[in-house]
Amino acid sequence: MISIVGIGPGSESMMTHEAIEALERADVIIGYTVYIDLLNGRYADKEVLSTPMTQEAERCRMCFEQAAKGKDVALICSGDAGIYGLASLMFEFAGEYGDKTDICVIPGVTAASSGAALLGAPLNHDFCVISLSDRLTSWEVIEKRLRAAAAGDFVIAIYNPSSRGRQHYLRRACDILLESLEADRICGYVRNIGRKGTERSLCTLAELRDTQVDMFTTVFIGNSQSKAIGDRLVTPRGYRGI
Numbered sequence: 388m389i390s391i392v393g394i395g396p397g398s399e400s401m402m403t404h405e406a407i408e409a410l411e412r413a414d415v416i417i418g419y420t421v422y423i424d425l426l427n428g429r430y431a432d433k434e435v436l437s438t439p440m441t442q443e444a445e446r447c448r449m450c451f452e453q454a455a456k457g458k459d460v461a462l463i464c465s466g467d468a469g470i471y472g473l474a475s476l477m478f479e480f481a482g483e484y485g486d487k488t489d490i491c492v493i494p495g496v497t498a499a500s501s502g503a504a505l506l507g508a509p510l511n512h513d514f515c516v517i518s519l520s521d522r523l524t525s526w527e528v529i530e531k532r533l534r535a536a537a538a539g540d541f542v543i544a545i546y547n548p549s550s551r552g553r554q555h556y557l558r559r560a561c562d563i564l565l566e567s568l569e570a571d572r573i574c575g576y577v578r579n580i581g582r583k584g585t586e587r588s589l590c591t592l593a594e595l596r597d598t599q600v601d602m603f604t605t606v607f608i609g610n611s612q613s614k615a616i617g618d619r620l621v622t623p624r625g626y627r628g629i
Contacts, residue, residue, distance in 0.1 A: 393495020396581025
């Protein structure tokens with residue numbers, strides 16, 4: 388049995404009961420080194436295997452190898468394993484191992500929903516999620532999706548807005564959006580969701596362009612109806628007009 392477990396931001400208080408049960412049941416827990424550290428040794432009685440970043444395929448294969456030994460395996464991913472996680476890759480590999488392994492995907496709290504809750508209610512109408520990481524998706528495709536989201540008047544949640552090698556990607560994304568959106572479009576961002584040092588802030592799109600962010604930041608860009616109510620970012624659904 389392999390459980391692909393979304394652990395949310397990493398704190399047990401933000402994990403689902405199903406996720407906790409899968410980790411408690413597992414004989415071996417496999418994950419990216421940083422995600423293993425987020426568990427803070429809570430499952431020290433388990434066999435724990437990890438690999439560094441960019442070795443996602445190796446982690447997936449380790450799951451099948453351990454399951455073939457008769458072990459109950461938990462592969463952990465931050466947030467939700469099916470949202471920029473390893474769930475899809477696990478199913479792609481499954482055929483190579485005879486399709487005999489039972490695979491279960493256990494959802495987790497993704498940064499779009501947990502970050503939105505901290506900001507207020509920015510995702511209360513149609514929205515999309517776009518990652519600015521071009522490691523697996525070309526920047527040309529990312530640009531196309533940003534323009535399409537702006538044209539469709541979606542609220543946009545942005546993952547992976549910056550890193551050491553992509554320090555100006557959020558600025559590039561804002562410049563693309565400013566081609567069609569007003570400079571005072573309401574936006575917000577949250578750092579370290581569900582972890583020590585959580586921060587949230589509201590700003591305009593023009594101000595967001597010059598904001599320094601990191602890989603632990605999730606950015607929210609409102610639609611034409613989004614507004615600030617006090618210090619909260621809110622996108623009305625239209626219920627008041629019913």
